[in-house]
Amino acid sequence: MLISVCTFKMVKKILYAIAVILFVALVYHAYELYSFTQERNRIVQEKGLTTMNNLKEQVDAILSSIVNEGERLADEFGANEYSQEEIERIIKESSLKIPALQGITACYEPFAFSEERRLYCPYYNKGTSDYLFVGESYDYTDAKADGTAWYTGVRDNGAKWVEPYYAKGAKDWYIDYGIPFHYTSGPKKGQVRGTITMSFVTSGFKSLILSLSLGKTGYGLITSKEGTYLSHPVNDYIGTTNLKTISDAEENTILKSAYEGLLKGEAGNVAFTADDSNDTELFFYDKIPSNGWGIGLAFSKNELLGSKAALNHRYIKLTLLLSAFLLMIILIHFNKDHLDRQEIWQLSALATFLLIFNILLVGYLEHTGSRRINAEESPPIADVSSLGSFINQQETRREELKLPKSTAIPTGIFVQRMAFENSYNLNIGGTVWQKYPIDLIEKVEEGFLFPQTSPFAEASFVEEIYRKKVKGIAGSPDYLLIGWDFRVTLQQYLNYENFPFDKRHISMDIVPISNEDHLIFTPDLASYEFTNPTKKPGLNQNVKVSGNNIMKSYFNYSVESYDTDFGFGSKTLFEEVPVLHYNIDLRRILLNTFVTYLIPIFVVLIMMYILLVACSKTEERQGIIEGMAAFFFVLIFSHIDLRKEIITADLIYMEYFYFVTYLMIILSTWNLITYAKSKAPIFDFNENQIFKASYFPFFFLCILVITLAKFY
Template sequence: MINLQNKTFIFFAVVFLGLSAFFIYDLWNYMNVREKKSIEIGTESLLKVQNEIEEILDEVIAEGDQIKKIVEGQRLTKKEVIALAEKSSRDLFYLQAVAIAYEPYAFDSLTTRFAPFYDKRQGRVIQLEDRYDYTVDTASSNIWYHGPLQSRAPEWSDPFFGTAAKVLVADYGLPFYLKGSSKPSGVISLVMDLKKLGAKMDSLAIGTTGTAMIFSESGHVVAHPISEYILDVSLQSIAQELGLENMVDVMLLTKEGYLDYSRYLGKKAYAFYAEIPHVQWKTLIVFNSADLLGNADLLHNKLVKICHGLSALFFMVVLFLIGKKANTKRKLWSVSVYASLIIVSNIMVMWYLNLNFNYSQGTEKEVFIDNRTSLASFINSENLRVSKLGLQKFIPVSTGIFVEEFEFRDAYNVTIRGQVWQKWPKHLARFYEAGIRFPQEALGALTIINKISEKEDKNFVTHTWTVKVMLKMPFDYSKYPFDVRDVKIEIMYPDVDSGVLLVPDVDGYSDILPYSSPGINKDIFLNDSKLLSTQFSFNLVNFQDRFGNKKFTGLNQFPIMKYSINLKRRLLNVMVMNIIPIIVVASMIFLIFYSITKDKDDKSGVSMMGAVQSSAGFFFVLLVAHIDLRRRLSTPSLTYIETFYLTMYVFMALLAINVVAFTKSKSQSRFLHYEDNLIVKVCYWPVLLFTWMLITLLIFYN
């Protein structure tokens, strides 16, 4: 027959089993919903881009059909043909030019070839027949003409550099038939400016890391934020840059879909692609998963809940099994030991999650740069933002940094020594001089910036400086020693009103992915930290707040380049200097407290004054260690590790009071005198550890 006590244990075990099952289901549902939501966001973004691009292409196709209808419907004079090409080119923003090219003697019996080409950028008509013979089908540059002519159907070309338009273009060509002709009389070619198309796509991509592009079925890049990629870089190379090199064939062979994969440092990413109707092109959008899913804080909270639920369930099972033992004293000590071990395991889980998954998340306004594509996307989006405000676009200037050495001078000041270089455009040298500024420079510190070289190139001059500067960093020590201590170096151009935007010199590094740690001497010795990675980013700063000047009329959010050194704190020093002394003192106090007895025949116990004096001695030991910690950190806020000291102070005071009450009390209090203060003794470790667990939970998962 199960007694009432065991029934109670079984009841709570069932309750905690249900809670654990609910928490596990909640995590499973959260992961599925999170995944589903991310796919929905990515698909919606892809559909948005698809619709916009399809609308642009449909306008081009409709314009081509309209030109064809006019050309085929009546005999036009040369002036009318030229006027038609000019009007069509000007009517559509994304068209760079329009050509109406006739077959030999198709225009009239006296005209060998006639192909007016109106270039909107140059604002003039170019007669292609005077430049070259576009009817020669062996010339690769004439594919725009012979492709539609031979297929006798409209078609889009792969991207190429237009010799007449002198820009990167793609042609939509369609043959036309004059009255009485059974074979094509010529080709109407509508030339699309791919740079404009790429800028449009980039403005449509959502999120801080979203990158959009178009590629053809042959693997050629049609539109990309970096226009140079269209001719010089293949889809395979871009996919390798984005971490998609193993999935190129899938994207080329399938009509549409999405791919989830891992990028650097195990970070997940999503790629969404789909075919554009009526065109042999596909749209591709790539996102970092954090851009769609947000950070992992909520996920960690759910994992901690599961851990707590399973721990409570296990504890109820332990209580049920221990309840079968006859010795009450042994039961209480068993409960104390198991409860302490369970609580310690929960603390260790929370430490593990924060130690391994809480680094370099960045701020809400921080945009990370890991390749040329993401850099070009960011610059384009910022230029689009300032253009809408009626301000001048930013002038990007490639700037690089190499950190040779750095050290923490105190809790908030870091000294950096290294080199900074800047590729200053020659056309900009007429108005501004090359220069750098560190806005985090500490007051009163000696900053040394010496120019060591100037190397002239075709389009820019590379200026190189040696730098030694002390920077003040806003480190947050509230979670010390499980805090994030990333050194984020801000570099900007001294004159904010110039419009000069310093950007990472992507070409100056072999790789700027964080795991390759670009721009730092990897042999730097750090006694209490481990180098994880380095990375570039931009932080949008409100200069009205930064300058403290309400009359400042510039951008409210100005992008500043950041170079981040991501560090992981080594726990050995903290363990030796702080955690181990606290554990040792807590253990010694417990042993002294455990040995107190009223049994006059027991000579091994400790007297009341001995216990109080020992507590006072241990208090000063911890106080000295605590003062040393405050001296090293000098932080205005209370740190996580300090709460361990504070709880020990409180426990030492309470135990001293308990010892005095136990030894001086004449009444036979059941709480104090049961088995020589056994209840308080068995509660010591569980209550102390539970207090630490509760503090950990509140600080890390509030």
């Protein structure tokens, strides 16, 4: 009796010790979860501010170098009499000294260069390595004439940065810094003799912004003091659109306040929910010290945070510790004296409930989580900013490779029919339309290809249904609109390992017929009323996929490289090729899966448990084996049906329920035979209560371990 009392006290101390350890671990991980979420938010803010400061410093350094060089030239031109050859040499050398400059202009007042020459205004263009003499084209000194403000404004008002203007010859937007130089001696001492104009191309800002790590959908913008866009991912905004106009039309009050702060020259950052994607975005804004221009950077918070896996792991870990702690508290409560029959059943029920809760939590996090986007795949393209950012990246790459500039072809799709033929083939039909610039029609091959078309003789049908010339709106060029009706069978590379928590991702690749045409298909976002992925643009709202919910549809890009040149002799055309995708994300309706596969499993488990409870000490072995064999055959046919529906070489998550149930059949058979015909103290205790009480906890513990191994 003494040994029994000592043992009882020792067990109690051990339980208390375990409970204390679990409580400490629970508090620690709760604090660690709080710290982790705070740290994630801090890192996002820090990365955004760091990127903003880097961009601000780089832009300020470029502008300061331009201003300093302009002041130096103004001093030299005012103090010296240069010949024509010397002037042209000086402005060329200065242009080459600053990589960001496109060119420098040195302009004189009438007869200020020489008495024989009324106007002298050489401009050195670094892009063409040529000189342009502006005075031969028009009188740049006439303040009443159009297009002379770049000179007369500086002459009359002093040094300044002028508003952007479009250079038709260079086909780009320019920003000039102008500074006057003066007579330093003689009767005209102190009067303006001319100006030095430092010309900067706005695309230089865009290249600088793209060199920063803004994520796949992040973008930057720069505005003048008056709010005119100097840099923006949407090229049509540059020089033509004012931030105040955008601010007045903005419905998001948080973003509107940030735009207003940017216009006032303030600094700050805001977090807001983007209407087109429902994602949280961050917008940082500031001003450039040297000239007061506004600068802004937008980031996707999810991109900066990365995967939610680490956060979900902490939720799961915390829940597991809480469950273990609660179980230990109940065990300590029941262990005030020896456990009786009722307390054993209560512990069994509590353990089963906690195990089921943890399984459901892990399953919920996996089921509701977003599909993991591949590294080579862009996030959804839902607005012109993210589209412009991607296109600019591609154009920068083409410039580096000395490839011709690609032409954007707006492409839209409307899916009207969709059904899975089997696990990997999708039948889909609808309409595709494209808008080709009028001047490009005779130079390129019209149309598109679906590279994923199934290799069947009748897997594809594409027919042109309309063709119309459309006049451009608000100064945009005219285009040829072509529409096609299509019915195709597409092969989809789907992964069913996580069934029923798998997320089927349908991706339709749409590519040009010929890479030699240098076309890049872009989503025709303007043709959709909504581009928010959750609004399912491009998808008939009546389309249903049996057993699935359609979660969202959207466009995005991937960059593909091929290991062949297809006989062209050069692989350049087939390396890092942007491919337009139209995507549809599906999420399974779990009720269908549970009714079809889990109900048979749980019915078998319950029937086996009833057999365990009903079996007496004198039960015949033959009857036990026959009963368990019947349960096995019920399961095996259900398992075969699962394999017929999901054709894959991988083990499916749902199959582990069958494997564990097979194990339960074996263990239950062994237990009943041992209990019925042998004397085993562990089974004879309270009429086999230990095995009966641990039956469901053991099953769900196995499922929890498998679930954690699969998804944790």
